[in-house]
Amino acid sequence: MVKRGYNWKARQVVDTVVDDSATKKIKLDLDSTGNYDQSNELVLPSKKRKTKIKNKAEKVTKILSNKQRKHLEKIVEKKQKKLLRAELYEKLAEVQATPEEMQQLTSIATIQTKGLKKFFSKKNIEE
Incomplete structure (x- = not known):
């Protein structure tokens, strides 16, 4: 298990x-003159902007030992x-005979x- 340092969540570089x-x-x-960027807006909205964090979660494929690989192959089989x-x-079940047959x-x-x-003699007598 990986031990994470202090304030690890804030130190992540996230888009x-x-x-x-x-x-x-x-x-x-x-009618204002001058150049204004987004950080210096003249009118601010009443609600906070919604932000979404893009996680680049890369899945690391675990290298299996021969024993683990064979075990997983058996499960798949x-x-x-x-x-x-x-x-x-x-x-x-589709081809199976009906109970009457x-x-x-x-x-x-x-x-x-x-x-x-x-068997055949008894069968002939019964009929």
């Missing part, structure tokens, strides 16, 4: 934008796998436990 629209709206009807999985689930089908477990001959 400021001053809104002079209120002073430009004032009309002067004076996990996120990509989750997205792919979600897309696959959506595609499977599923009831008409027979499960493999019932055929394996009873055997093919017994």
Whole structure:
């Protein structure tokens, strides 16, 4: 962590934008001779000027160690796998059979436990 010195905020060199629209709206009807700059206005506005500070906040990219870089890459890979999985689930849901169709089908477990001959013979008797 960087320790900042005394009065660090005031010592920063910052670009400021001053809104002079209120002073430009004032009309002067004076016949004065001489050159006047903005600091020596003849008529002052009733409200204070609005100023905006332009911050040049430069983002410093942190140099990662190999371990940190590999860890972040694993996190990115996990996120990509989750997205792919979600897309696959959506595609499977579109193709999935309806519950009515599923009831008409027979499960493999019932055929394996009873055997093919017994299953078909019982099925023919029931019909």
